[in-house]
Amino acid sequence: MAQQNKVQWVYEAKDNDELEARYDEWAAEYDADVIDEFGYFGPQRGADIFERFVPTSARVLDAGAGTGLVGAVLKEKGYGSITAMDLSNGMLEEAKKTGAYEGFDRMVLGETLGYETASFDSTISIGTFSLGHAPASGLNELVRVTKPGGYIVYSVRADVYVENGFQAKHEELVSAGKVTIVDGTEPEHLLPKGEPELEHRFWVLRVS
Ligand SMILES: C[S@@+](CC[C@H](N)C(=O)[O-])C[C@H]1O[C@@H](n2cnc3c(N)ncnc32)[C@H](O)[C@@H]1O
Secondary structure (H helix, E strand, O other): OOOOOHHHHHHOOOOHHHHHHHHHHHHHHHHHHHHHHOOOOHHHHHHHHHHHHOOOOOOEEEEOOOOOHHHHHHHHHOOOOEEEEEOOHHHHHHHHOOOOOOEEEEOOEOEOOOOOOOOEOEEEEEEEEOOOOOOOOHHHHHHHHEOOOOEEEEEEEHHHHHHOOHHHHHHHHHHOOOEEEEEEOOOEOOOOOOOOOOOEEEEEEEEO
8 A cells, every 4th residue: 555644544435335345455453554644543432431331241242343443441350241343344454453343244334234233231432423435314324223322432523523424323323212322522642643634523422
């Protein structure tokens, strides 16, 4: 791969096929790149929020698990039942090496997920709802596959939250009585070294 900002490179994918191909290509170097070059700490931050709401005995879905950085932190915290789901098989192959997950599913947020309704106690999704990535409509399926009373903890780029329908999706889900919004963080920099201008927010939804 030519040396370029790989975060921008995946943001610029024109469709899911191109996005999948780019993540497949990036998978082996992803961890070193995002941690060393960008100072990425989204997985730690997301898992810290998650453990405030969800017991370690929970059956957890990691949606957009990537190489398993989130699962690795959750495993350290004592979570023992985590399923990794992602668009990219290349990323899921890396996630297998963490030993944090009990299942691996190649599925696409924005499409119908191949899980039964209420399959998981709670769901986490970090770095996956972003520019050119999973759309706001993907939240519908996370709500469906998470049990009533369970939590969805997810991050979203702050600009994408407003401009790409996430704020409206929250309002829709709340007025339909499907979720309550339990917490939302202020915008913060999760990629402080390589992308200091990009801000993200974390949201905690409780499924009704
Ligand atoms: C920036 S990475 C984040 C991975 C991991 N959660 C982390 O924090 O390191 C985004 C991940 O979302 C996946 N992804 C992007 N769009 C997706 C979609 N529509 N459905 C499922 N996975 C998607 C990508 O394949 C990639 O593994």
